[in-house]
Amino acid sequence: MMFGGSLHAYVIRRRVFFHPVPSPSVGSPSPKDTTALRRPPPHLVPAPAEPSSLQVAAEQARRRLDARAEARALAASDPALARELGIGRPDLPRGYDDGGLVDVNHCPPEVLATLPGLTPELVERVVRAREECGGFVSVEELSVLAELPPRLTPRLAEQTIYLS
Template sequence: PMPSQETARGVLWAFVPFVTLGYGTPFSFFYAAVRRGSWGLGATAAGYGAGSAAVLTMLGSGDPVLTVLSSFMAILLWIAGTGHAFAIRSSVFPREGARNRRNQHAIEVAKYRRSLREEARALAAEDPALAHELRIGRPDVPRTYDDGGLVDVNHAPPEILAALPGMTPEIVERVVSRRDEQGGFVSAEEMAVDADIPPDVLPQMADFTIFLN
């Protein structure tokens, strides 16, 4: 699977101390402290900053001994900063859990199915004959058009109506009875009035219903 954006950002962040020879370590850890709201990481950033400042000060002193010592410290800070960054990368940029990915996928699928229902309704309003030919709202018959789970209340059999959210056997019986008596409904609101559907049930099923003549 492709790495998540958080994982990719974490790897790039951890490489900052390495590619900057350790001098970017204080800034890298300061960013981590702000991102995680951690005083501990803030103190670590300050420590790396003090170490880098000491190295630069000794390098500028002109003293050969201090120059050698500063070079040793610079290498030590470079290695330590890089290793430290990679060690805590997963806590600064935690990976997205599998459950979160599944939930996000489920949300995306649900939104996509909703868009299919909206497209099918628009098509049915523009060309009812084509809607019948495509069997929109008829999951009980063979078809190739995906309407996102719509149910044509005026033509679907009782067992399909029973699968609508909030439907009970009693409501299905009333809907079918009134449908047969008056030849169908024109809207969910009319169905709710004529079939005595409880107000709290109608919103549950309205998103999945269509009423073709």
């Protein structure tokens, strides 16, 4: 009796999972034709897994980092083009994605306030120091001249740019 059940399962399995491919010379193949097999029907194929929210967020972060690196390279090689493209100026209309960079030398205080760790008081210091020295060349100079807490320097370095 066990052999009969196994044989039945084998026959059913072949009918469900393997479908004969029509032969162009003969027409439609017989159900017992096992020489040409095709994929199982779509309702039996598992759907591809959807990416998790963590995977989506990580991919977006990678894209922003890549965009920042590209924008920094462009700004280093051609500052005039960087200004024309609006790199670091989220307050201006633009078509270039710079990954969220902020040009500390040219953006308004409202944009500076969006940077991580900058309180309204620190934004005032940055604006005052920028007016006094005419702009910054690096995040280190910004930190020293605006008397920012040292812990902010690495965080600001990730998102700021200093165009002349």
